[in-house]
Amino acid sequence: xxxxxxxxxxxxxxxxxxxxxxxxxxxxxxxxxxxxxxxxxxxxxxxxxxxxxxxxxxxxxxxxxxxxxxxxxxxxxxxxxxxxxxxxxxxxxxxxxxxxxxxxxxxxxxxxxxxxxxxxxxxxxxxxxxxxxxxxxxxxxxxxxxxxxxxxxxxxxxxxxxxxxxxxxxxxxxxxxxxxxxxxxxxxxxxxxxxxxxxxxxxxxxxxxxxxxxxxxxxxxxxxxxxxxxxxxxxxxxxxxxxxxxxxxxxxxxxxxxxxxxxxxxxxxxxxxxxxxxxxxxxxxxxxxxxxxxxxxxxxxxxxxxxxxxxxxxxxxxxxxxxxxxxxx
Numbered sequence: 001x002x003x004x005x006x007x008x009x010x011x012x013x014x015x016x017x018x019x020x021x022x023x024x025x026x027x028x029x030x031x032x033x034x035x036x037x038x039x040x041x042x043x044x045x046x047x048x049x050x051x052x053x054x055x056x057x058x059x060x061x062x063x064x065x066x067x068x069x070x071x072x073x074x075x076x077x078x079x080x081x082x083x084x085x086x087x088x089x090x091x092x093x094x095x096x097x098x099x100x101x102x103x104x105x106x107x108x109x110x111x112x113x114x115x116x117x118x119x120x121x122x123x124x125x126x127x128x129x130x131x132x133x134x135x136x137x138x139x140x141x142x143x144x145x146x147x148x149x150x151x152x153x154x155x156x157x158x159x160x161x162x163x164x165x166x167x168x169x170x171x172x173x174x175x176x177x178x179x180x181x182x183x184x185x186x187x188x189x190x191x192x193x194x195x196x197x198x199x200x201x202x203x204x205x206x207x208x209x210x211x212x213x214x215x216x217x218x219x220x221x222x223x224x225x226x227x228x229x230x231x232x233x234x235x236x237x238x239x240x241x242x243x244x245x246x247x248x249x250x251x252x253x254x255x256x257x258x259x260x261x262x263x264x265x266x267x268x269x270x271x272x273x274x275x276x277x278x279x280x281x282x283x284x285x286x287x288x289x290x291x292x293x294x295x296x297x298x299x300x301x302x303x304x305x306x307x308x309x310x311x312x313x314x315x316x317x318x319x320x321x322x323x324x325x326x327x328x329x
Contacts, residue, residue: 002039003032010043013269014050020226021267023219030215030263037255044262044294051270052296056318057326059111059144059274060104060301064129065091069117073171073181074245075208075238077305078117081183084243086305091116091125097132105141107311109300110326112136113144113167119184120148130161137162142329144204149184150192155199164329166196167204169234173220176213193228202231204274209260210238210252210282218260222267232297233264233271237278239306254286258293265294272296277303288317 005028012019021029032040067088072081078088092100101112114129121129126147133143145158146167158166170189171177177186196203205228207221225233237257240247252260264273274297275290283289287309290298298318302308318325 002043003036005029006032006036006039006043009266010046013047013266019269023223026219026222026263026267027216029266030219030259034255037259040259040262041289041292044265045292047265047269048273048291048294048296052272054322054324055296055326056291056323057111057272057274057297057329058109058300058314058318059113059142059297060107060109060299061113061115061144061146061303062092062097062100062104063117063304064097064114065089065116065118065125066305067117070119071181071183075180075211075241077241077244079244082241082244084241084305091128094128094132094135097129098135101136101139101141104301105139107301108315108325109141110329111142111144111165113146113165115146115167115304116148118148120150121154126154126157130157130163133158133161133163140328148192149188150195152195152199155195155201159199159201163201165202165204165232167234168192168196169205169207169236170221170224171207172211172213173217174224175220176211176217180211190224190228193230197229203228204232204234204272205230206232206234206236206264206276208236208238208278209257210249210278211246212249215263218263219267222264226268231272232274233268234274234276234299235261235264235295236276237282239278239281241305251282254283254289257282258286258289261290261293261295274299277306280309288321291318291321291323 077084276299
């Protein structure tokens with residue numbers, strides 16, 4: 001039998017326009033006994049299908065500038081504060097960025113993101129990204145960029161070049177951020193999201209699950225994203241990278257990871273929720289369950305410094321779930 005609280009929350013989300021789940025109700029939902037795991041999945045799937053009926057979008061990224069980052073994010077292989085065995089390189093050329101976008105498009109991605117390491121880009125690097133964005137926009141793909149902190153002028157420049165969506169993760173809750181990063185303030189990340197929105201860009205912002213945060217802090221992050229009215233919420237799971245402070249942190253169990261996705265779906269019924277990095281190592285054979293947990297988006301291909309799954313396997317998985325794959329933005 002379904003838990004009464006779960007039934008009540010689900011019915012309100014499905015029938016009451018603009019209903020928002022309170023922090024207390026979210027905590028109650030997150031703390032439901034494991035015996036209700038399948039019930040939570042079923043309700044999250046029902047909410048997803050109500051607002052995103054039988055439809056999944058796919059996106060892909062490229063690491064356009066790797067390593068040498070001045071920030072000390074504890075999970076990140078690209079930080080200059082850590083000693084990791086990753087490939088480092090300066091900004092990738094515009095033709096190579098376009099080639100990468102075309103390759104991901106052939107594999108099925110409808111959105112393509114250019115990601116650079118570091119606190120922020122130089123004016124020259126931004127101009128290079130803008131030229132690449134203008135070329136990629138001609139492919140009819142959605143053009144995304146993740147370039148660190150933004151100024152209003154840079155945001156406007158990106159918008160004018162054809163970038164449609166800006167990606168900037170908050171990573172975790174404000175109350176947990178000092179345990180993850182100490183080289184910049186949380187409010188700087190929040191302000192970058194605000195700047196992107198003010199410039200007319202769609203915003204993709206989420207975080208990494210499994211950084212030592214508790215359920216209350218996951219809800220805190222989710223509430224902040226709601227206040228910022230982001231368009232898309234990427235959910236990543238920690239991949240412990242040798243040489244980082246989190247190299248020995250245990251992975252989330254597949255069930256806890258799926259409950260994280262479900263929690264964000266309950267709290268953001270109408271938003272895009274896309275599952276990204278750490279999916280394979282955390283979920284393993286349960287990767288197809290992300291849709292039942294509430295996700296309506298999937299990042300395909302490789303991530304920034306880690307490998308993803310064969311894209312054909314992901315596309316076949318989506319079809320096997322009898323979901324429609326979006327073919328354009």
